[in-house]
Amino acid sequence: MKYSSPPDRQFFYAQVWDIVRMIPPGYVSTYGKIANWVPIAKTLDPQSYRAWGARWVGGAMANCPSDVPWQRVVNSQGKISLPEETKGFSVQRKLLEDEGIVFNERGVIDLKRFGWDGPAES
Template identity: 45%
Template sequence: MSPASLPRAAEPAFYAAVWLLAKQIPPGKVFPYGRIAACIPCPEGLSPDLYRVQRARWAGQAMAVCPDDVPWHRVPAADGRLIIVARSREEQRRRLEAEGVTFDARGRVRMSLHLWEGPDPQWLESHGFLPQPNQR
């Protein structure tokens, strides 16, 4: 296992958690990979330090293979870049624009206008997620 690889045994639960969180993002809003991953507890047996460093990348890997009912287009990088690997950036932008999301001159989502605050803390707790860093 390379340092950037999520252990295979942890993939199903981690990927399911990423997808469940992504499904909560409302139309016209975005929620970056890192913010999604920060809500997911460190998988058992994994170094918390490694998890902190790699979790956003692993969330990206989960989104690259998400089921069709997951709104993958609502998950950009933290700086608003569209970096989805297994899908088309043009399609991601088209879908976001159809929901009213706007972009700056560099083609990045205007995060100050479209960043979602995230799930309700009670929803997170009831589904086994961690509070968002700004709620801890």
């Protein structure tokens, strides 16, 4: 069956955190890319992973240890993936600006300029 083996949430999160910790200051990555860099459990259907991996990464960010630079993870549009009125939004934006990342008028980060290419590129 497609989802016979439930993903090990703890393990998945740990892998995500490891990758996020590799993002250099002043750069950002996206949920989707990170999901791609995490090895897919062989028991997991690739199609489901494609549809849910990014959200699981989001879940990992929501539960990350304090040593993980979660603020360097944004959505594929280059925007902070949190409601603007929340505390988290302002915290994330400030942390990123302190690292030198620039937001345009619409609150969008230029991924061409600040996007990180991944573990392999480092």
